[in-house]
Amino acid sequence: MLGRHKKKNLCYNKLLSALSIPKLFWRKSIYLYPSGIILTAPKTLWSPQASRHVQKQQDKFIDEGYNMREFELLNHIYRSNNQLPDSVTIAPGDDMAAITINDSQVLTAVDQLIDQVHVNLKTTSLKKVGRKAVTRNLSDIAAMAAKPLAALATAALPRDFGQDRCDELFAAMRDTASSYDCPLIGGDMSIWDGPLHLTVTVLAIPDGIEPVRRSGGKVGDVICVTGKLGKSYPTGHHLDFQPRLKIARALANYPATRPHCMIDLSDGLARDLGHLCEMSNVSAVIDADKLPCRDHATWQQAVGDGEDYELLFAMDHAAIGSPGGWDALGVAITVIGKMVACENNTPAAILRLNDGSMIDLKDRGWEHH
Ligand SMILES: [Mg+2]
Secondary structure, X not given: OOOHHHHHHHHHHHHHHHHOOOHHHOOOOOEEOOOOOOEEOOOOOOOHHHHHHHHHHHHHHXXXXXXXXXXXXXXXXXXXXXXXXOOEEEOEOEOOEEEEEXXXXXXXXXXEEEEXXXXXXXXXXXXXXXXXXXXXXXXXXXXXXXXXXXXXXXXXXEOOOOHHHHHHHHHHHHHHHHHOOOOEEEEEEEEEOOOOEEEEEEEEEOOOOOOOOOOOOOOOOEEXXXXXXXXXXXXXXXXXXXXXXXXXXXXXXXXOOOOOEEEEOOOOHHHHHHHHHHHHOOEEEEEHHHOOEHHHOOHHHHHHOOOOOOEEEEEOHHHHHOHHHHHOOOOOEEEEEEEEOOEOOEOOEEEEOOOOOEEEOOOOOOOOO
């Protein structure tokens, strides 16, 4: 019988050869879990000592009052990270960050996928899990109207995961990435006592189209959404969705249709529209009867369910004059409302019901955990 260490190496070697990636490019690290946010720890191998260290860090975060919601915690991290160099041209807080290297911009983002949080391995094939780990990152590239360049992946595999399943999972990640011209060029793997935990980092480039930010929305803009909303989990849409890469670039490439601000819908329309309003310092009014609901979803599901992975954007009112042109892009686009001036300097996202009553969408969004 093979020892644990030998088994792990066998798994590594087969994986690396399957990906045609030299072992040199794979490094080892561990991750901390403070309230659902993953922070990269100094490079170290998994060990009982590391496990105790993780627990201590979790306790510290909770003790110090950091047990807050995901968006609040991200904001806290952004605020404490104000020493960024000038080469960072899009700072944390957008769908991707950007750095400038020799006058060229490179965008990057990282996202994670955890068994029993974002997927259920008991009911979902590894092919779909591997696909989703990559496509949810590609959706962030679409949100910036950028062009995929490359991807890196990490995996913390359960101890009993097995080599065949490892192969199947990474083949799905590699094949999905390559089908979107975003080759998987490296990563890291470890084995632990927790659930399957994947992260994917993507790199992208503007390639002639200025990235679209969350912050450019203007009073009078129409608010649009691609595809349909709600019931992403029960319909399996969260596994099978197509990242809206092509339509994002098609819209952003022409001044008349270029979105002033854009985001992909991962946390649900209510929260993500709130992000656009906050970053653009405008308010939004959307109409319940205009929401393109998936599979008879209610308006509550359309605004509150997560993981639609559609694009939400605001553009000039004049841009909606040619719906025929939009049809040619192959994805339905629905106008759901408009941007309005803030009251009391406070951005708000408001839903107008059929009877004319108004609902503040604050806190109606979905949290990843
Ligand atoms: Mg996003």
